[in-house]
């Protein structure tokens with residue numbers, strides 16, 4: 001397994017916002033087909049990690065690699081062209097566009113291709129989305145917005161799907177449903193890297209996990225390993 | 241039920257408005273234009289119009305989509321009349337003030353002529369009573385009008401509209417009817433203004449037509465829009481439009497053609513800026529710079545007396561070179577500002593526009609651009625078999641303008657409905673997410689700047705050939721602002737909107753340097769632009785003729801805010817209206 005090239009990896013990545021040091025020597029390796037989660041408390045640097053993958057934030061040292069190629073200097077759009085797509089924190093749909101337009105623009109990098117099978121796939125995962133196609137995205141409920149945000153990302157047929165706190169602001173039932181869908185997406189062949197605070201939920205479907213604490217990776221293990229880890233249980237799984 | 245608080249508020253506002261238009265000298269200068277022969281001047285129309293509109297507004301009550309306002313012409317008339325009375329008294333007090341105290345040192349228009357104009361030259365006590373009575377009566381009529389039956393309202397507004405249009409646009413009408421001189425003499429008085437009985441006939445005819453063909457217009461539009469049955473009809477409508485555009489310049493005279501050309505140049509620039517601001521969402525306040533590049537580029541390349549370098553090319557050869565120059569200028573402005581957003585972008589582009597003007601004027605570059613003297617002797621557009629065509633030939637020059645407007649409209653249309661159009665829409669909403677979808681916002685922004693710049697350079701090239709001389713004062717910041725106003729008032733992102741916006745604002749009210757069809761407005765056009773802009777922002781932010789996308793963006797929320805009223809969640813706007821009317 002380790003002899004393969006990771007589809008996505010960080011090698012000693014450091015990032016700064018101005019003088020503030022956020023990510024500190026972060027190493028991450030994600031292999032094709034895996035489902036990996038990044039856990040950590042508020043302001044630990046989870047979103048910053050995703051922003052660094054897509055190039056919104058440039059590392060001050062270290063490398064970001066996609067399929068073994070150093071993309072640290074690439075602009076965002078080109079990295080996306082490599083098959084990495086993100087479902088951003090708070091969904092961030094194009095609120096003034098319709099649901100249909102949101103999905104359509106998700107496939108922006110596949111001009112001229114027939115999208116009908118992609119729509120079908122999205123509708124199969126999220127039947128509600130089909131009923132709302134003509135509605136303005138900004139008027140959807142939070143749960144529906146999450147579905148459309150995931151649908152929009154899937155329309156790009158990503159190789160690697162990045163998700164920033166998909167459970168944020170959702171009712172527990174919806175969270176469970178959502179993770180089930182994420183699992184299905186992963187089983188169908190998409191590599192998934194999911195950032196979560198809800199560690200229990202994330203680890204229940206993930207293969208592996210990283211734990212981030214004030215910008216440092218403090219734990220790195222299989223999902224079972226993390227679930228069993230006493231330190232982990234105390235800090236993140238809500239046990240005393 | 242009369243809402244006395246509303247009457248008081250709007251009475252005071254109406255009085256303030258009337259005093260204001262008097263104070264700035266609008267009534268006086270409008271009085272110089274007679275609309276209907278003896279005595280009905282544009283100034284009087286202004287006073288009556290303001291009174292009637294406020295009377296109507298008060299009678300209409302506060303707009304509430306869920307409650308149908310009671311329509312009752314008696315209480316409407318009373319409410320309007322009361323409003324008018326308040327307005328009349330306020331205005332009279334103002335006129336009295338002007339008559340008593342001399343403040344003309346600070347307010348040059350607040351002098352004797354103002355008093356004369358507002359008292360209908362009847363002197364203070366009598367004239368003020370007449371003014372109050374007239375304003376009261378008109379406002380009462382405006383209020384009562386609100387309560388009239390629909391067919392009366394339709395007939396009356398058509399009749400008034402047509403009479404006012406015939407009176408205001410005397411120049412166009414008499415030029416169109418030029419072939420039938422006696423008819424023109426019948427309609428209009430020798431020294432201007434509609435003949436009274438002509439006004440009556442036009443009004444009656446308009447009323448009769450509105451009842452005779454009630455609803456036909458809508459039905460026709462429906463038929464044309466209908467995709468299948470309408471396709472042949474649509475073709476004939478388009479054919480008719482094209483024919484009208486081709487024939488119109490031949491039958492109207494030089495003055496109107498001149499106005500059409502100026503409007504055409506602003507349509508061009510409006511379409512270009514619409515791509516930058518309306519589609520890509522980049523607020524560019526220095527757009528005039530690209531117009532200047534087009535104009536000066538053409539001047540240097542074609543004029544024999546260009547100071548430094550005078551290749552004396554033909555306009556047609558200069559054009560592609562100028563387009564390339566404009567594209568480079570677009571990149572030049574676009575590249576440094578690519579990372580800026582919103583207000584910062586606006587300020588920087590504003591600066592760029594001014595820098596270009598100041599450079600053109602500077603001593604340093606005078607050897608190339610001629611400084612304050614500008615560049616003269618720019619030849620027209622050479623046409624095989626017809627010599628060179630310039631502004632002295634507006635009847636022919638207009639066709640070039642049309643041609644480029646058509647080209648720009650086509651470019652806009654294609655851009656809007658293409659992949660790049662969608663990427664602009666996404667970028668306008670959320671730049672970061674647009675990037676996450678794979679849109680290169682750097683490319684998208686530069687493309688918008690370049691396309692906009694090239695379209696502005698068409699306008700510049702035409703402008704040079706038309707006027708034959710270019711000076712820096714044709715390119716000041718006011719031009720940028722006015723183009724932006726055209727785009728906003730017409731409807732951001734809407735091609736039709738820009739066309740109509742430019743025709744109305746530039747053609748009728750007047751452009752930054754030239755009066756429009758209603759020359760009376762030219763002194764006040766900036767005021768009117770400003771007022772219009774504020775009104776549009778508050779009441780109709782999507783513009784006069786909005787694009788489908790914009791109006792949805794701006795108005796979809798109204799519906800869904802009330803969505804909780806509907807338990808099924810399957811809310812449609814219609815059901816609320818039904819509830820309201822039953």
Ligand SMILES: Nc1ncnc2c1ncn2[C@@H]1O[C@H](COP(=O)(O)OP(=O)(O)OP(=O)(O)O)[C@@H](O)[C@H]1O
Nearest residue numbers: 017020022040041042043044045046047048049197
């Ligand atoms: N653009 C920025 N400029 C300056 N500081 C920033 C910026 N973005 C994030 N930060 C800081 O970096 C730190 C990490 O932020 P980040 O968004 O990565 O946290 P997070 O782990 O995603 O937290 P949460 O779970 O609350 O979303 C925070 O202290 C935040 O204030």
Ligand SMILES: [Mg+2]
Nearest residue numbers: 046047048089
């Ligand atoms: Mg975060």
